[in-house]
Amino acid sequence: MTSTSVLWFRRDLRLADHPALVAAAGAGAVVPLFVLDPALLGPAGAARTAFLYRCLRALDGSMGGRLVVRAGDPVEVVPQVALEADAATVFVSADFGPYGRRRDTEVGRALKSAGRRLTGIGSPYAVDPGQIRKADGTPFRVFTPFARAWRAHGWAPPAPAPAAVPWVGGLASEPVPDEPAVTATLPPAGAAAALARLEAFLAGPVDDYAQRRDRPDDDATTRLSPYLKFGCVHPRQVLARLGRTEAHEKLRSELAWREFYADVLWHQPESAREALQPAMAAMEVDTGPAADERFRAWTEGRTGFPFVDAGMRQLLGEAWVHNRVRMVVASFLVKDLHIDWARGARWFLRNLVDGDTASNSHGWQWVAGTGTDPAPYFRIFNPVTQGKEHDPEGDYVRRWVPELAGVAGGAVHEPWKLPGGPPAGYPGRIVDHAAERAEALRRYGALKSEG
Ligand SMILES: Cc1cc2nc3c(=O)[nH]c(=O)nc-3n(C[C@H](O)[C@H](O)[C@H](O)COP(=O)(O)OP(=O)(O)OC[C@H]3O[C@@H](n4cnc5c(N)ncnc54)[C@H](O)[C@@H]3O)c2cc1C
Structure with a gap:
């Protein structure tokens, strides 16, 4: 006997290699649902929201316009759609993030009280979080042994797409909202664009x-x-294409x-918000108007350090x-400006x-040295040498900092050394790296001696 199911899309906006879709289609007709959840849209800026909406339009197009879009708290919306569809099961790709786990527990409970169930199949990962453990059953804290065990564990090949999905149309749907104004140039959205990018990369740049x-x-x-x-592409789809070359291994x-x-x-x-190493939470950080001004200079790209x-x-x-640049700008905020890593992470x-x-x-x-790395203490990136090493001709800096466009070659990384000083309009350095490096080490030292 077949029955109608709801497939609630979240971080899996594709139809290929989708185990929850395979399961739903195997059970009968499928109502495809996406919930615009204010709790998730709130912290996302305009760029991610716009990209999400574009991905939703692409997904909707790939199922003949049948995607049901509803806004609201999933704890109310999902059971309501299941009721309207008379669906016994709501299929999802499981979510392992802190908010997603809480939400899914509550949605599962609400469905259960109405005699329905939430069934998680697959996840956004090749191996579900929590699966890879040390021999003694405890979780890995260090990357390299985790990666070794992860490879040894292995993963399933991509799931074949169901031949034809019996999508159910007809349920009330809101339109995908108009995009917020976005100034950033975004990549093309959706699963087809993701696969095109993967193919183009594998055809040469890899x-x-x-x-x-x-x-x-x-x-x-x-x-x-x-x-x-x-989830426009699943990591399995990438991993399935990789062989044993050095580049593929990397x-x-x-x-x-x-x-x-x-x-x-x-x-x-x-650890989404708090230091993974509790002792590091006591690190002295700068706050107040001067720190706020430095933070603003950092967000606007006005620190006077071209690579940053x-x-x-x-x-x-x-x-x-x-x-590479994420690491350098993050190090600059934490170790040169002494601002809490969590503030940078929110930005x-x-x-x-x-x-x-x-x-x-x-x-x-x-x-920041508060997390998984066992030897973070001495890693304070020098924003100038990092620039010279990883952008030796200065092309990256000139692309993003037009005030420096007239400076040739690697000299662009040290505009204060130019004969006439930095070009007009480009700011002077907001800090002295050598002095702030020493200050960062002093703060770590103080923490260590307290510990
Ligand atoms: C301070 C900081 C913040 C970051 N924030 C994010 C974030 O919000 N979202 C995000 O996806 N990545 C984040 N990264 C990781 C990494 O910078 C990006 O995944 C990567 O730059 C994406 O570009 P790519 O797809 O071309 O990467 P590629 O080099 O092509 O790598 C392929 C994929 O591997 C994964 N990957 C690569 N490097 C890392 C890494 N260091 N950590 C985790 N996954 C990685 C990504 O999924 C990436 O798409 C962050 C890194 C730092 C240092």
Whole structure:
């Protein structure tokens, strides 16, 4: 006997390699649902919201306009749609983030009280968070052994798409809302765009990935992160295409970082906002008007350090920042400006098109030395040498900092050394790196001696 199910889309905005869709279609007719949840839309800035809406339109198009869109609290909306569809089961790809877990528990409870059920199949990860453990059953705290165990564990191949999904139309739906005004240039949205990007990358750029991935002046990385964030592509679809070359190994390892951070967050949900290492929470940070002014200069790309300013302006211009530059600008905020990492993480999360709590909070904590890295103490990025090393000709800086467009070559990283000083309009340095580095080490030292 077949029955109607609801497939509630969340971070899985695609039809290919979708185990929950396979299960729903196998059971009978399927009502596709997306809930515009104010709790999730609130912290997302205009860029991520606009990208989400574009992905929803693409998803709707791929199912002949049948996507049911409703706004509200999922605890009320999902049972209501299940009632209207007379669906016994609501299928989802399981969510492992702190908010998603709480929400799904409550939605599951509400459905159960109406004689229905929430069934989670699959997740946004190749291996579900919580699955990979040490021999003694405890979670990994360090990346390399996690990645080794993750590979040994392995993952299923991509799920074949169901031949024809019996979508049910006819339920009331709101239109996908109009986009908020967005100034950033966003990548094309949706699953087809994600696969096109993957194919283009695998057709050539991947060969240089191991050597060039740290070069923000190149377009040398996949730029799949916004698609992975919303599940326009599943990591399995990427992993299934990787062999044993050095470049493919490196890309697999980067995907393992994403899985590692989701695993860490699953075990310690409070680490979304709080230091993973409790002792580090006592770190002395700067607050008050002077710190606020420095924070503002950082957000606007006006620190006087060209590599940092280019990164922060790329964040505003593309809602995406190259990984190397994310590390450098984060280190600058925490160790040169002595501002709490969580404040920087919130700015990132609001502005990134790929903003993801697990990767963002733990990316920040890795840099701040409060997280998973066992030896963070001495890692204070020098914003000038990082620029010279990873953007040797200065192309990246000139692309994002027009005031420096007339400065040739790597000299762009030290505009204060130019014969006439920095070009008009470009700010002087807001801090002295050597002095602030010493200050950061002093603060860490004080913390250690207290501990
Ligand atoms: C301070 C900071 C904040 C970050 N915030 C986010 C975030 O909100 N969302 C996000 O997706 N990534 C975040 N990252 C990780 C990383 O910078 C981005 O995933 C990467 O730059 C995306 O570009 P790409 O797709 O071209 O990466 P590629 O180099 O092509 O890597 C392929 C995929 O592997 C994963 N990946 C790569 N590096 C990392 C990493 N260090 N940690 C976790 N996953 C990784 C991503 O899913 C990425 O799309 C953050 C890193 C730092 C240092």
